[in-house]
Amino acid sequence: MTDTINVVLIYGSARDGRYCDTVAKWARAQILAHKAFSLDIVDPAELAIPLRMSRNESGDLDLLKERIGTADAFVIVTPEYNHGYPAALKHLIDSVYGEWQAKPVAFVSYGAASGGLRAVEQLRQVFAELHIASMRNTVSFANVWEQFDEQGRLHAPDRPEKSMGMMLAQLQWWAVALKNARLHTPYDLVAT
């Protein structure tokens, strides 16, 4: 199959003054450099999703489900907060269910000393519950504010670009394989 792969890039931080904008902008450019991918961006700071998770769904929630449902693959750009990932990201993840299933996810993480790796390992557990395949390779920025200049350019781009290229190659492989598999056999026949 040679169809375009619809990648949804999801922001992990909804904090005022967040560094997520810088990291996500870099990730966005890397994804768009791949001819195989088209891109949608989901930002929890721009979504009105009710915290009470009422059954009376808001317009934003319906639209979010549609955008996750039409995706073929996900890239999460997440910081680490207190050895975990932000609550805004968890709320976004929990607001959708079946639309996530049988698709791949990849992670770009950042933070202080850990580079967000603990947040990523926790996200793997969450996405396993949602029937999502998480990519083995990741891109991680430790002490992130030292990695980018004021224009959002990396001081040393080679290694992160190489890591991102490998991770996106894995994401593409899984996205194509799972898209074909979903077409052949709807996953909700086996998901419970």
Ligand SMILES: Cc1cc2nc3c(=O)[nH]c(=O)nc-3n(C[C@H](O)[C@H](O)[C@H](O)COP(=O)(O)O)c2cc1C
């Ligand atoms: C509440 C909070 C907790 C944090 N905890 C950690 C942490 O456990 N490990 C780490 O490496 N960085 C930690 N940091 C640093 C953040 O990862 C870093 O400030 C990052 O830029 C936050 O992402 P954001 O600016 O996009 O919101 C923490 C920052 C905040 C605001």
